[in-house]
Amino acid sequence: MTEISLSRIIAYWAEQDPARPFITFEGETVTRAEFDALTNRLARAYEGLGVKPDDFVTIALPNGIEFLAACFATWKLGATPQPVSAKLPGFELDQIIEVGKPALVVGAAPGTHGSVTCIAEGFKPDPSLGDDPLPERTARYFKAMTSGGSTGRPKLIVSKTPAVTDTDVARLGFEQNASSVIPGPLYHNGPFLWAMSGLFLGNHVTIMARFDAETMLRLMAEAKANLVYMVPTMMLRVWRLPEEVRLKYNLSSLKVLWHLAAPCPQWLKEEYIAWLGPDVIYELYGGTEGQGTTIITGTEWLEHRGSVGKPQPGCKMKIVDEEGNTLPPGEIGEVFLMPEGGQGSTYHYIGDKAKEIEGGWESLGDMGYMDDSGYLYLADRQTDMILSGAANIYPAEIEGAIEAFPGVRTCAVIGLPDEDMGNLIHAIIERADDGVTEEALVAHLAERLVRYKIPRTFEFVSEPLRDEAGKVRRKALRVERVK
Numbered sequence: 001m002t003e004i005s006l007s008r009i010i011a012y013w014a015e016q017d018p019a020r021p022f023i024t025f026e027g028e029t030v031t032r033a034e035f036d037a038l039t040n041r042l043a044r045a046y047e048g049l050g051v052k053p054d055d056f057v058t059i060a061l062p063n064g065i066e067f068l069a070a071c072f073a074t075w076k077l078g079a080t081p082q083p084v085s086a087k088l089p090g091f092e093l094d095q096i097i098e099v100g101k102p103a104l105v106v107g108a109a110p111g112t113h114g115s116v117t118c119i120a121e122g123f124k125p126d127p128s129l130g131d132d133p134l135p136e137r138t139a140r141y142f143k144a145m146t147s148g149g150s151t152g153r154p155k156l157i158v159s160k161t162p163a164v165t166d167t168d169v170a171r172l173g174f175e176q177n178a179s180s181v182i183p184g185p186l187y188h189n190g191p192f193l194w195a196m197s198g199l200f201l202g203n204h205v206t207i208m209a210r211f212d213a214e215t216m217l218r219l220m221a222e223a224k225a226n227l228v229y230m231v232p233t234m235m236l237r238v239w240r241l242p243e244e245v246r247l248k249y250n251l252s253s254l255k256v257l258w259h260l261a262a263p264c265p266q267w268l269k270e271e272y273i274a275w276l277g278p279d280v281i282y283e284l285y286g287g288t289e290g291q292g293t294t295i296i297t298g299t300e301w302l303e304h305r306g307s308v309g310k311p312q313p314g315c316k317m318k319i320v321d322e323e324g325n326t327l328p329p330g331e332i333g334e335v336f337l338m339p340e341g342g343q344g345s346t347y348h349y350i351g352d353k354a355k356e357i358e359g360g361w362e363s364l365g366d367m368g369y370m371d372d373s374g375y376l377y378l379a380d381r382q383t384d385m386i387l388s389g390a391a392n393i394y395p396a397e398i399e400g401a402i403e404a405f406p407g408v409r410t411c412a413v414i415g416l417p418d419e420d421m422g423n424l425i426h427a428i429i430e431r432a433d434d435g436v437t438e439e440a441l442v443a444h445l446a447e448r449l450v451r452y453k454i455p456r457t458f459e460f461v462s463e464p465l466r467d468e469a470g471k472v473r474r475k476a477l478r479v480e481r482v483k
Contacts, residue, residue: 005138006075006163006200010036013202020177022199024206024223025065032202035069037131042073044134045125049117051103053078054140056156058100060093060107061121062086063186063207068195070106075163078137079103082144082156083187086121096146096154099351139163144350145189145288155352157189157288160345165200173227173256173282174201180227183208183216183234185468189288190261194229203227211468213237214245221249227256231470232264233410236403239271240432251276260284262470263378265400266306273298283308285378287364289354290346292317292337294376307375314340317376319369324358332369332379336361367394384474386415388423393453395474401448402427407436412465413455414478427455428477430465 004012010032013022018033030038051057057074059081061067071081082100084093086107097105097113108118142161146154167176172194174180180198182205184191198205206223208216211234220228230238238246257272257280264283273281278298285308286293292315294308301307311317318326319333327333339346343360354362367379379385379394386393395413402411409430415423429436438458445454466472 002167003164004167005136006072006142006165007078007134007137009165009167009200010039010072011133012167016202017177020202021204023065023068024204024219025063026209028065030065035065035072039069039072039076040134041125041127041129041131042069043076044129045123046073046079046104047077048129049104049119051077051079053137055079055103056082056100056144058093058097058102058105058107059083059187060086060088060105063209066121067186068199068207071196075139076134076137078139078163080139080141080144080158080163082146083192084146085185085187092154096156099154100144100156143189143192145192146187147288153351156350158348158350159290160347161290167201170201172197173258174198174203175226175255177202178226179204179206179223179253180229181206181208181216181220181223181225182229183211184229184231184470188261188469190231190469191229194258198227211237213241217241217246217249217251220251220254224253225251226253227258228254229258231261232259232268233262233466233470235259235264235268235272236410239268240406240409254280256280256282258282258284260286262466262472263396263400265403267400267404269298269301273302278302285309285376287337288347289362289364291315291339291362291364296375304371304373304375307371307377309376310374311376316340317370318361320361320363327369329370329372332367334363335366335368335376335378336363338362384414386413386423386425388415388418388421388425388452393425398425398427398445398449398453398455401445402429402441404448405436405441405444407431407433410465410472412472412474412477414474414481416457416478416481424457425453425455426457426459426481428459428461428465430461430463436460 014032014036019031021029022032022035023030057079059070074081105118107121109120110118142159142163144156144158174197180203182191182195186192195205206219281298283296293312296309316338318336320336321327321333338361368377370376384395398413399411409432411429413427416426418424
């Protein structure tokens with residue numbers, strides 16, 4: 001066991017091979033030694049601006065080497081990085097600052113957030129500051145991610161994991177000194193955690209400014225990537241590439257493809273298993289809070305189609321009805337989780353409280369069931385479920401069927417109020433070409449869905465329905481259409 005403070009982890013790998021590539025972004029590569037020196041100087045600049053151990057540092061930067069440098073400079077001071085989208089409007093960033101009370105905001109113009117110290121994107125530390133090692137300091141909390149709160153205001157999800165890592169533990173399928181590609185937005189928990197996990201194990205990590213299907217395949221081939229992190233929207237866009245484009249890149253080095261953050265249509269998962277092999281495909285279900293996770297390989301999935309896997313060691317899960325009763329295998333209810341250390345052992349909120357039931361079990365708001373073997377199958381988020389004519393309808397199932405139609409880029413299914421049925425199913429579709437028509441979709445869906453699950457109305461849009469992390473905000477889409 002080799003546990004190392006995150007304030008020392010870059011130096012650890014630089015001492016072994018200083019010239020080895022560490023991070024690549026938009027054609028620029030920095031070595032381990034270069035990144036260590038850069039972040040030492042940057043940490044001294046942050047310290048001069050008032051950052052102290054266990055402070056929060058809000059990082060409002062786009063994907064890039066600068067984002068990662070800001071995080072490691074923060075850890076080198078024993079402080080906690082708190083990433084947010086660089087596109088946040090000032091009002092929303094003000095709310096996050098009010099909740100988290102950071103010592104520094106990186107990525108905002110000075111003076112734009114009251115008395116809080118801010119530095120703009122592109123900040124360069126004074127070259128007279130030293131780039132030699134700093135004293136070892138270890139933050140109490142590894143990260144503090146942002147999410148929407150139940151009150152409508154942002155909340156922080158503060159990990160209770162200290163800012164240390166074990167270089168002998170090959171977590172999440174990463175290997176030491178390997179190569180990985182992370183195409184997602186780093187302010188989201190998944191891409192952040194996967195990118196950092198790779199760097200903590202000495203990987204050469206390639207990141208992207210924004211996702212593009214063919215560019216990602218090219219980067220994977222160039223970097224000889226062993227691991228890639230994706231969400232189902234990315235998988236779908238890669239699959240929609242012409243076959244000659246998708247197959248022209250050499251992905252023989254790839255050992256692990258992770259997908260998570262949203263349901264993956266079964267047909268799409270089957271195609272990836274056939275393309276890359278079942279041993280390459282891994283799926284994870286869990287929340288930023290870290291109360292528990294499930295993992296399933298492609299090989300397991302072929303035996304338990306539709307499952308997201310079994311609860312991993314260190315957590316328990318159960319399915320509960322509306323009265324709080326534990327349901328038997330095969331019955332759909334709300335998924336509740338409990339970490340091995342008990343409630344609150346993996347995280348705490350700032351600005352909100354968890355949804356819990358008796359005994360400290362907590363829910364992420366997802367519906368599902370377990371089979372007799374303990375495999376979890378998700379239905380949909382409780383808040384997204386549509387009640388129509390006394391039937392519970394899960395949008396993810398319908399969305400998967402729609403997205404199997406050629407020419408559909410992505411879609412979102414919501415319920416719109418109806419006096420007779422309670423709600424009627426409405427499909428919002430982002431299409432790649434005009435060949436996607438309502439008539440063709442209805443015929444396509446009639447072969448895949450029972451009649452009452454086929455949308456009553458269709459809407460075609462040109463703007464993206466999912467964010468950079470592949471998530472769709474059905475509640476917001478519904479509110480816009482019910483005004």
